[in-house]
Amino acid sequence: MSSRDDILKRVRAGVGKDDFARRKAVAEAYMAAHPRGPQPTLSNELATRFQAKAEYLSSTVEQIETMSDAPAAVARHLASLSLGVQAVATPDVAGLAWVAAGLDVSGRVAVDADKVGISGCFCAIAETGTLLLLSGPASPATVSLLPETHIALVPVSRIVATMEDAFALLRAERGSLPRAANFISGPSRTGDIEQTIVLGAHGPCRVHLIMVKG
Amino acid sequence: MGKLHSQAMFFQARAAEKVANPILQRALQKAKPLFVGKRAKGIGALADDRLEFEQLRSACVDIRNRVLSDLDVWLDIFESQAKATGAEVLWAKDGEEICELVIDVARRHGVTKAAKSKSMLSEEAHLNEALAAAGIQPVETDLGEYIVQLAGETPSHIIAPAVHKTLDEIADLFTKTHGRPRQTDIPAMTREAREVLRQHFLSAEMGISRCQFLIAETGSAALVTNEGNGRMVTTLPKVHVVITGIEKVVPTLEDFATLMRLLPRSATGQTISNYVSLLTGTRRPGDTEGPEKTVFILVDNGRAKLLGSAYQEMLRCIRCGACMNHCPVYFSLGGHAYGWVYPGPMGSVLTPLFTGLENALDLPHASTGCNQCGSVCPVRIPLPKLMHQLREDQVTGGMRPWSERFALKAWAWVAGKPALYHWVVRRAARYLKWLADDSGRIRVLGLAPGWTVGRDLPAPAGKTFQELYAARKRD
Numbered sequence: 001m002s003s004r005d006d007i008l009k010r011v012r013a014g015v016g017k018d019d020f021a022r023r024k025a026v027a028e029a030y031m032a033a034h035p036r037g038p039q040p041t042l043s044n045e046l047a048t049r050f051q052a053k054a055e056y057l058s059s060t061v062e063q064i065e066t067m068s069d070a071p072a073a074v075a076r077h078l079a080s081l082s083l084g085v086q087a088v089a090t091p092d093v094a095g096l097a098w099v100a101a102g103l104d105v106s107g108r109v110a111v112d113a114d115k116v117g118i119s120g121c122f123c124a125i126a127e128t129g130t131l132l133l134l135s136g137p138a139s140p141a142t143v144s145l146l147p148e149t150h151i152a153l154v155p156v157s158r159i160v161a162t163m164e165d166a167f168a169l170l171r172a173e174r175g176s177l178p179r180a181a182n183f184i185s186g187p188s189r190t191g192d193i194e195q196t197i198v199l200g201a202h203g204p205c206r207v208h209l210i211m212v213k214g
Numbered sequence: 215m216g217k218l219h220s221q222a223m224f225f226q227a228r229a230a231e232k233v234a235n236p237i238l239q240r241a242l243q244k245a246k247p248l249f250v251g252k253r254a255k256g257i258g259a260l261a262d263d264r265l266e267f268e269q270l271r272s273a274c275v276d277i278r279n280r281v282l283s284d285l286d287v288w289l290d291i292f293e294s295q296a297k298a299t300g301a302e303v304l305w306a307k308d309g310e311e312i313c314e315l316v317i318d319v320a321r322r323h324g325v326t327k328a329a330k331s332k333s334m335l336s337e338e339a340h341l342n343e344a345l346a347a348a349g350i351q352p353v354e355t356d357l358g359e360y361i362v363q364l365a366g367e368t369p370s371h372i373i374a375p376a377v378h379k380t381l382d383e384i385a386d387l388f389t390k391t392h393g394r395p396r397q398t399d400i401p402a403m404t405r406e407a408r409e410v411l412r413q414h415f416l417s418a419e420m421g422i423s424r425c426q427f428l429i430a431e432t433g434s435a436a437l438v439t440n441e442g443n444g445r446m447v448t449t450l451p452k453v454h455v456v457i458t459g460i461e462k463v464v465p466t467l468e469d470f471a472t473l474m475r476l477l478p479r480s481a482t483g484q485t486i487s488n489y490v491s492l493l494t495g496t497r498r499p500g501d502t503e504g505p506e507k508t509v510f511i512l513v514d515n516g517r518a519k520l521l522g523s524a525y526q527e528m529l530r531c532i533r534c535g536a537c538m539n540h541c542p543v544y545f546s547l548g549g550h551a552y553g554w555v556y557p558g559p560m561g562s563v564l565t566p567l568f569t570g571l572e573n574a575l576d577l578p579h580a581s582t583g584c585n586q587c588g589s590v591c592p593v594r595i596p597l598p599k600l601m602h603q604l605r606e607d608q609v610t611g612g613m614r615p616w617s618e619r620f621a622l623k624a625w626a627w628v629a630g631k632p633a634l635y636h637w638v639v640r641r642a643a644r645y646l647k648w649l650a651d652d653s654g655r656i657r658v659l660g661l662a663p664g665w666t667v668g669r670d671l672p673a674p675a676g677k678t679f680q681e682l683y684a685a686r687k688r689d
């Protein structure tokens with residue numbers, strides 16, 4: 001007997017029920033309904049809540065009026081931290097007018113040498129101050145992972161209340177999950193040496209969020 | 215027991231040794247208030263959003279019970295969904311089979327180095343040793359696991375594997391391994407480890423991770439980390455292997471979202487962990503990154519037999535670590551005293567169930583009966599009740615005959631007297647023989663893993679651990 005069959009046989013014995021087809025139909029109906037558990041009541045409006053939570057998680061946040069202001073905002077941020085003018089960006093935001101802002105931005109997957117990564121996001125979650133990034137040819141996951149500094153452009157219109165709302169949006173707009181759906185909440189951190197929190201474990205040490213109002 | 219390499223039989227002996235270790239005690243005493251305070255803050259903050267802990271707990275219990283009561287169905291759904299996304303789904307009965315499967319996948323893809331994100335199942339399987347023996351270099355990348363690997367030890371906590379290590383010990387390890395000047399500044403040390411491990415992420419051909427949940431609806435693995443190493447090992451290497459227990463399935467993304475409201479809060483007090491990844495299948499058409507091959511290894515190793523048993527509730531466990539973070543016994547002894555992969559109250563239940571009750575006779579007694587563990591468990595596992603049940607099973611199984619109790623009482627008497635204990639430790643092999651009953655059942659007591667030649671340590675008396683613990687507390 002294969003290990004698969006052997007294990008499943010033991011699982012079936014433990015479960016102790018035989019009407020497999022009926023139980024599977026019940027399970028499928030449950031999945032199709034995807035009921036939600038207890039939901040939070042957020043006291044602030046979404047953008048305010050998102051910003052407060054993101055800042056609490058050690059991200060820095062600024063607001064701009066329209067997407068066309070993004071390159072200048074990124075340039076100002078990089079200059080203020082003396083981070084140079086070079087960056088890798090996800091292809092979905094690489095078409096902004098970066099050159100006019102004095103930046104040298106290439107749209108591609110990130111490599112180890114990249115110091116700054118710029119991405120958009122699929123949506124953002126107010127409850128926890130979290131970004132949801134979906135991997136794909138236009139939005140490679142390495143851009144938000146390998147560089148020490150991650151800058152994300154977050155349209156205010158894409159802020160939803162909860163993770164459940166993000167899943168609903170994902171089902172409506174994409175239908176299925178990409179290879180990697182990454183929920184990102186601030187810079188990477190570790191507490192493994194004497195429970196002392198240090199930012200910048202393996203992923204970015206700095207996360208800067210640019211909220212785009214228009 | 216050979217296969218499982220459990221040292222759980224020697225809990226009592228190790229307990230005395232751990233209580234007497236001042237470095238360990240310093241590390242533990244520093245950690246405890248942090249763990250407890252953080253969780254309290256995280257759970258307390260639920261009220262800001264008008265969420266109630268008990269209500270969320272009930273929802274989490276329902277989700278886990280729904281899966282366990284029809285686990286055959288949910289595994290079937292998960293398997294077909296995962297395969298539909300292009301992943302391969304393999305099954306392992308035990309630790310040995312985990313190792314065989316991983317090594318086979320590694321050979322098929324020419325893997326020489328595997329970067330690992332923390333995986334307790336790989337500890338169950340002793341996968342690192344097996345990989346090394348097969349000529350594949352395993353590199354732990356969770357900072358705590360990395361420290362433990364450098365020290366040649368095993369994790370002492372499921373969330374904070376190196377909680378037993380002090381700054382000085384870690385500084386020494388880094389100096390020795392990295393060949394750089396000694397640093398004792400924690401951010402600088404973290405930076406140093408980041409630089410060393412980055413090169414491993416980039417060169418490993420295989421990433422090995424656990425996952426917190428398997429999502430049936432989408433065939434995905436949900437992986438939660440703070441450091442980002444989980445994202446690295448599932449993005450950069452060309453092969454990704456997920457090793458996980460068969461009980462980890464949850465039905466839907468919504469169920470996952472519900473569980474995520476309690477998992478990080480219970481573990482570290484965080485509202486959410488820094489990185490939560492849902493990994494589904496392999497590199498898609500047009501993708502220029504991500505693994506070309508994704509393999510799930512679904513592991514039984516003692517889990518299936520708990521279904522329908524008096525211990526089924528233990529399978530609800532989501533490995534948050536809250537029970538050990540609130541356990542006075544854990545914080546007196548540290549995780550290594552428990553002798554196997556899972557420490558604290560959940561380990562005291564799981565270890566005897568997974569490795570055999572007769573191999574972990576002391577563990578169900580490692581309790582003060584305070585029920586702190588039961589009151590913080592996000593999936594409401596009645597840990598003290600299950601430990602009590604295990605003690606009863608020992609009695610009905612005839613595992614605690616009088617002669618053995620007598621021998622162990624004698625041992626406890628020695629262990630409770632530090633000066634005598636240390637004298638005995640130094641002469642253990644020769645002098646402990648007098649403790650044995652006339653069948654000579656105690657051959658060598660397990661004072662340290664290397665010393666433990668025999669495995670015939672008899673059962674301890676019911677109260678001895680508690681007496682020992684209480685005596686230490688009075689000191």
Ligand code: SF4
Pocket residue numbers: 530531532533534535536537538560587590591592593594595
């Ligand atoms: S038994 Fe409960 S508290 Fe302990 S690790 Fe499991 S889920 Fe967490």
